[in-house]
Amino acid sequence: xxxxxxxxxxxxxxxxxxxxREKYTFxxxxxxxxxxRGWLPENWAQFAELGWLGMAxxxxxxxxGGGPIETMIVMEQFGKGLVLEPFMPTxxxxxxxIARAGSAAQxxxxxxxxxxxxxxxxxxxxxxxxRYNLADISLKATKEGTGWSLSGHKGVVYNAASADDVxxxxxxxxxxxxxxxxxxxxxxxxxxGLSRRDYPTQDALRASELTFDKVSVGADAVLGQVDDxxxxxxxxxxxxxxxxxxxxxxxxxxxxxxxxxxxxxxKQFGVAIxxxxxxxxxxxxxxxxxxxxxxxxxxxxxxxxxxDPTVRAKAASGAxxxxxKSGKFCGQSAVQMHGGxxxxxxxxxxxxxxxxxxxxxxxxxxxxHLTRYSNLAMAA
Amino acid sequence: MDLSLKPEHKAFTDEVRAFAHxxxxxxxxxxxxxxxxxxxxxxxxxxKALGKKGWLAYTWPKKYGGPGWxxxxxxxxxxxxxxxxxxxxxxxxxxxxxxxxxxxxxxAQKERFLPGIRSSEVSWCQGYSEPGAGSDLANLRTRAxxxxxxxxxxxxxxxxxxxxxxxxxxCLVRTNTxxxxxxxxxxxxxxxxxxxxxxxxxxxxxxxxxxNDVFLDNVKVPVENLIGKENEGWTCAKFLLAxxxxxxxxxxxxxRGVSMLRQIARAEPLDGGTLADDRAFxxxxxxxxxxxxxxxxxxLRVLSAMAQGGAPGAEVSTLKVxxxxxxxxxxxxxxxxxxxxxxxxxxxxxxxxxxETPVGPDHAPPAAPRYFNMRKTSIYGGSTEIQKNxxxxxxxxx
Numbered sequence: 001x002x003x004x005x006x007x008x009x010x011x012x013x014x015x016x017x018x019x020x021r022e023k024y025t026f027x028x029x030x031x032x033x034x035x036x037r038g039w040l041p042e043n044w045a046q047f048a049e050l051g052w053l054g055m056a057x058x059x060x061x062x063x064x065g066g067g068p069i070e071t072m073i074v075m076e077q078f079g080k081g082l083v084l085e086p087f088m089p090t091x092x093x094x095x096x097x098i099a100r101a102g103s104a105a106q107x108x109x110x111x112x113x114x115x116x117x118x119x120x121x122x123x124x125x126x127x128x129x130x131r132y133n134l135a136d137i138s139l140k141a142t143k144e145g146t147g148w149s150l151s152g153h154k155g156v157v158y159n160a161a162s163a164d165d166v167x168x169x170x171x172x173x174x175x176x177x178x179x180x181x182x183x184x185x186x187x188x189x190x191x192x193g194l195s196r197r198d199y200p201t202q203d204a205l206r207a208s209e210l211t212f213d214k215v216s217v218g219a220d221a222v223l224g225q226v227d228d229x230x231x232x233x234x235x236x237x238x239x240x241x242x243x244x245x246x247x248x249x250x251x252x253x254x255x256x257x258x259x260x261x262x263x264x265x266x267k268q269f270g271v272a273i274x275x276x277x278x279x280x281x282x283x284x285x286x287x288x289x290x291x292x293x294x295x296x297x298x299x300x301x302x303x304x305x306x307x308d309p310t311v312r313a314k315a316a317s318g319a320x321x322x323x324x325k326s327g328k329f330c331g332q333s334a335v336q337m338h339g340g341x342x343x344x345x346x347x348x349x350x351x352x353x354x355x356x357x358x359x360x361x362x363x364x365x366x367x368x369h370l371t372r373y374s375n376l377a378m379a380a
Numbered sequence: 381m382d383l384s385l386k387p388e389h390k391a392f393t394d395e396v397r398a399f400a401h402x403x404x405x406x407x408x409x410x411x412x413x414x415x416x417x418x419x420x421x422x423x424x425x426x427x428k429a430l431g432k433k434g435w436l437a438y439t440w441p442k443k444y445g446g447p448g449w450x451x452x453x454x455x456x457x458x459x460x461x462x463x464x465x466x467x468x469x470x471x472x473x474x475x476x477x478x479x480x481x482x483x484x485x486x487x488a489q490k491e492r493f494l495p496g497i498r499s500s501e502v503s504w505c506q507g508y509s510e511p512g513a514g515s516d517l518a519n520l521r522t523r524a525x526x527x528x529x530x531x532x533x534x535x536x537x538x539x540x541x542x543x544x545x546x547x548x549x550x551c552l553v554r555t556n557t558x559x560x561x562x563x564x565x566x567x568x569x570x571x572x573x574x575x576x577x578x579x580x581x582x583x584x585x586x587x588x589x590x591x592n593d594v595f596l597d598n599v600k601v602p603v604e605n606l607i608g609k610e611n612e613g614w615t616c617a618k619f620l621l622a623x624x625x626x627x628x629x630x631x632x633x634x635x636r637g638v639s640m641l642r643q644i645a646r647a648e649p650l651d652g653g654t655l656a657d658d659r660a661f662x663x664x665x666x667x668x669x670x671x672x673x674x675x676x677x678x679x680l681r682v683l684s685a686m687a688q689g690g691a692p693g694a695e696v697s698t699l700k701v702x703x704x705x706x707x708x709x710x711x712x713x714x715x716x717x718x719x720x721x722x723x724x725x726x727x728x729x730x731x732x733x734x735x736e737t738p739v740g741p742d743h744a745p746p747a748a749p750r751y752f753n754m755r756k757t758s759i760y761g762g763s764t765e766i767q768k769n770x771x772x773x774x775x776x777x778x
Contacts, residue, residue, distance in 0.1 A: 177651060339514050
């Protein structure tokens with residue numbers, strides 16, 4: 001057993017750390033939030049140049065042969081900087097599903113340009129009724145000649161406004177909430193019949209509601225097997241969850257560091273408030289929570305490639321439970337220890353708190369994953 | 381001992397309800413139930429209606445123009461108004477400075493200031509916290525120097541809720557720097573229109589503007605605006621804080637929050653049914669429901685003791701601690717009930733009258749912003765840490 005990073009991984013960590021530190025100062029980030037896209041093409045080009053867009057993909061897929069640990073390393077630093085570039089929807093989700101289920105032609109047409117920084121993706125799965133159930137999908141794809149016609153609604157689709165292609169989870173057979181009968185389609189973001197309502201999210205990312213009105217796609221738009229997308233999606237989401245957990249550990253480190261600094265310098269009653277035992281103990285609990293979050297994220301990153309889907313799912317859900325719990329504790333504690341300052345827009349802690357809160361709500365909150373983990377563990 | 385209501389209380393409840401139906405604008409009411417922010421008129425038009433009826437200063441004794449209600453009537457009044465979706469009465473005039481003025485003020489001050497508070501013609505805000513004086517309030521630095529018939533005031537107040545709507549601000553100022561911190565403080569009323577008073581908005585994480593910095597730069601305040609004796613303002617300050625802590629738990633709005641949680645659970649889809657089928661979630665609502673009941677009963681016990689002639693004691697701090705935790709938990713559950721659709725940020729749905737349709741369900745737009753915003757409840761009015769210090773010292777003798 002060895003839980004230390006290799007030299008290459010340390011270098012990756014340093015370069016990601018430097019990127020977040022230099023490009024995502026508080027003021028810089030505020031400027032990026034205010035741009036039309038909500039992220040910077042020059043940063044994306046830098047990701048391509050540094051090899052981050054291809055690091056987790058195999059060499060035969062045009063990547064650099066890394067894996068979940070590399071993703072974890074970069075996502076953690078993204079969390080520290082509250083980085084806004086759409087790495088998660090494009091690389092982790094989009095790229096991940098194409099690598100897992102795509103044909104050689106799709107990999108050439110989609111994955112290769114993505115790794116070069118020339119294509120971005122969005123993943124449209126959620127519908128109004130879905131909540132956290134990945135199989136509760138009713139957007140319909142019906143056969144139309146040799147191709148398909150898609151009609152229905154998708155919600156909270158991250159990066160839809162910037163994506164070149166939207167990867168859509170549609171029902172091609174089966175009844176409501178049946179895992180069988182789901183199919184993934186790669187749809188041109190500018191396709192006729194596809195309309196968008198764009199908005200920012202609480203944590204300053206960009207998402208959209210998508211309406212599909214008889215959107216026609218060819219047979220080659222199908223990603224993977226018809227009616228059999230569920231295992232692909234479940235795995236991709238588990239991988240995204242683990243990546244998000246890494247991001248959350250970065251957020252927690254940053255918010256804890258900011259709080260520690262604050263309680264060392266903020267004076268009341270003639271002393272730094274960090275001299276009060278009640279705050280010392282709370283700060284220790286924040287530190288412990290971040291440690292546990294890091295541990296569970298590392299464990300999940302090491303298990304996510306397991307051949308057994310149950311091992312993988314339990315690891316992802318287990319980490320998500322921990323991240324939900326720790327993120328909430330660190331976020332709420334940071335605000336409390338900062339006092340009123342902690343909920344002003346001008347302090348970084350409020351922004352980390354918002355991101356940590358949204359991470360809990362994405363792809364299933366703490367309660368949801370506790371139930372999922374429990375069901376999997378009881379079935380064993 | 382009796383929990384049941386007498387017939388005259390039933391009639392009283394009906395009267396309050398009828399009044400709310402007649403006087404609360406449907407638009408304001410709608411904002412309450414959809415979680416939108418109120419604008420100034422939502423508060424002031426409603427408060428003026430209450431004032432006209434003689435109900436705005438409902439905790440005041442008859443002698444000062446209050447209705448002279450007993451504890452039960454006050455309790456019913458607050459609950460019915462919360463159920464009807466009325467905005468909370470802004471406490472700064474009727475709950476904070478009003479009682480200070482009729483307890484510590486001169487006859488002339490009572491005549492001058494109380495009518496405007498009772499009618500809501502004059503809006504007040506609170507000048508307590510400063511950048512260096514938060515939990516350590518007595519550390520305040522805003523200086524008032526006597527020059528003839530005036531004080532010249534210099535300093536900065538912060539976290540001043542609704543200073544941008546305020547006509548007057550009541551301030552704690554330092555009038556003596558030579559003595560122990562608490563002994564050199566005075567309670568001063570300042571007209572916000574006086575030259576040298578500047579208000580700067582503080583934007584909170586949900587995008588809302590409720591609080592402000594207030595800068596006082598050579599502000600000339602007539603000596604007759606001093607309440608109580610010079611350097612004895614700390615007594616007024618503590619009296620006011622004890623009153624503030626009593627109402628701040630806002631049990632009626634938490635009760636409304638619990639019933640709104642159940643409505644949201646019944647409306648949120650889950651696996652072909654609704655979130656109301658999820659026992660793990662509904663148990664969490666039940667848990668907070670019971671916490672609200674424990675808090676309400678604890679508050680009633682305090683009020684009942686006060687009705688027998690007691691003053692609110694330090695145990696009121698426990699109500700404030702629990703009340704804020706409960707408000708935060710309700711907001712947290714409401715956000716968790718919405719799930720993924722709590723992510724879109726829709727300021728238009730929070731702050732403006734708009735015909736826009738929300739992204740997701742109607743109850744989604746305020747869910748996350750409210751959760752973020754409610755973190756303030758364990759900070760303002762004396763943080764949880766300070767309240768616990770008070771209880772451990774004053775009640776437990778530690």
